[in-house]
Amino acid sequence: SAVISQKPSRDICQRGTSLTIQCQVDSQVTMMFWYRQQPGQSLTLIATANQGSEATYESGFVIDKFPISRPNLTFSTLTVSNMSPEDSSIYLCSVKLQGYGYTFGSGTRLTVV
Amino acid sequence: DAKTTQPTSMDCAEGRAANLPCNHSTISGNEYVYWYRQIHSQGPQYIIHGLKNNETNEMASLIITEDRKSSTLILPHATLRDTAVYYCIVPPFLGGATNKLIFGTGTLLAVQP
Numbered sequence: 261s262a263v264i265s266q267k268p269s270r271d272i273c274q275r276g277t278s279l280t281i282q283c284q285v286d287s288q289v290t291m292m293f294w295y296r297q298q299p300g301q302s303l304t305l306i307a308t309a310n311q312g313s314e315a316t317y318e319s320g321f322v323i324d325k326f327p328i329s330r331p332n333l334t335f336s337t338l339t340v341s342n343m344s345p346e347d348s349s350i351y352l353c354s355v356k357l358q359g360y361g362y363t364f365g366s367g368t369r370l371t372v373v
Numbered sequence: 374d375a376k377t378t379q380p381t382s383m384d385c386a387e388g389r390a391a392n393l394p395c396n397h398s399t400i401s402g403n404e405y406v407y408w409y410r411q412i413h414s415q416g417p418q419y420i421i422h423g424l425k426n427n428e429t430n431e432m433a434s435l436i437i438t439e440d441r442k443s444s445t446l447i448l449p450h451a452t453l454r455d456t457a458v459y460y461c462i463v464p465p466f467l468g469g470a471t472n473k474l475i476f477g478t479g480t481l482l483a484v485q486p
Contacts, residue, residue, distance in 0.1 A: 305473055352417075362409075362474055
């Protein structure tokens with residue numbers, strides 16, 4: 261399976277600022293996903309990021325708030341823009357490898373103050 | 374997407390088998406059943422997946438009913454480290470492959486000493 265490195269592992273940010281989260285994979289993957297997990301809740305899919313195409317956002321998530329880049333088959337970034345305390349969550353990236361299941365990063369724990 | 378239904382919580386005695394049920398009555402022919410778990414503060418961990426046959430690996434067994442409308446994840450000898458939220462997921466099958474994972478609320482399994 262793939263090994264995912266996600267950075268930063270945690271951060272504390274001021275409201276109104278933006279944070280970019282990086283997801284690096286040790287294998288080339290077509291499908292990458294970004295999730296949010298709010299305190300005490302399950303994971304919610306933000307968007308699917310396939311290389312060579314625009315990210316596909318789930319209902320309730322918009323590109324202006326969560327812009328995503330996918331420059332190659334091993335890397336993606338998620339930006340949380342104009343943050344408010346409601347954005348305090350764990351953000352996780354995930355990949356799907358052909359013939360394998362889905363692998364998750366260890367997450368970025370974001371606190372907005 | 375095939376929706377899944379799981380009990381909110383379950384208890385299990387350490388050393389005993391833990392049997393976690395999942396209902397997925399709207400599953401279609403090409404859709405797989407995946408099981409993941411999330412131990413507190415960690416990213417989701419893959420356990421097992423199957424299509425129609427029962428599956429077993431070093432972590433667990435997956436029993437899928439003949440009509441595929443339900444399944445059971447079996448942890449044969451639960452330990453305290455198996456305490457986690459367990460998610461049963463049926464990702465949509467699109468374009469000849471399984472697609473995004475949509476997480477429900479899962480089952481909180483508490484293994485008791």
